Amino acid sequence: KAGVTQTPRYLIKTRGQQVTLSCSPISGHRSVSWYQQTPGQGLQFLFEYFSETQRNKGNFPGRFSGRQFSNSRSEMNVSTLELGDSALYLCASSLTTPAADTQYFGPGTRLTVL
Amino acid sequence: AQSVTQPDIHITVSEGASLELRCNYSYGATPYLFWYVQSPGQGLQLLLKYFSGDTLVQGIKGFEAEFKRSQSSFNLRKPSVHWSDAAEYFCAVGPTLLSNSGGSNYKLTFGKGTLLTVNP
Helix, strand or coil: CCCCEEECCEEEECCCCCEEEEEECCCCCCEEEEEEEECCCEEEEEEEEECCEEEEECCCCCCEEEEECCCCCEEEEECCCCHHHCEEEEEEEECCCCCCCCCEECCCEEEEEC | CCEEECCCCEEEEECCCCEEECCEEECCCCCEEEEEEECCCCCEEEEEEECCCCCEEECHHHCEEEEEHHHCEEEEEECCCCHHHCEEEEEEEECCEECCCCEECCCCEECCCEEEEEEC
């Protein structure tokens, strides 16, 4: 069974631009969660989608948004990029519930904002 | 608020030595507990998890962890470390109440991680 895939793996953007990251979950998984990982803050929860609906949201500004498609693939978008948005963005999928079911993580997208 | 503390930011051990990584949590009920490992440039891989039952949990790659409710701890152990174990290790707890959700929802709260260096 294929694992969680994320594209692209690396991105370089400049301040003020916007970016879209993509995540394809494991087949049959309906929950997709997004995390931001930085050396200073560690892993921080962004949001979680289930059946095309945002079910949970972390404490990030509205510049961070996401969506999920009917095939469970998910995208996250960051608008008006800031230097502090430079991070590794991780996607994780699970069958139904991130906490009760095992979450499987993708390799991440490394975003650098110049 | 729920939280996870990994007191050791960086640990160095010699290959073949035993290992214990500490994890303490703050949670209002019996938590779900997880240990993940992250190799450089990679995503996180689940090592083991505790939901209920036997408090000593066996995981992959020879790791085990023990849930101690009285100490609010879930320490990760390995009797003999291999060079390939060098990585960053994360403890996580869930479910977690999200303050902006108006009710109980489900997400994992991660510790800041412990970086393991293995000397030959």
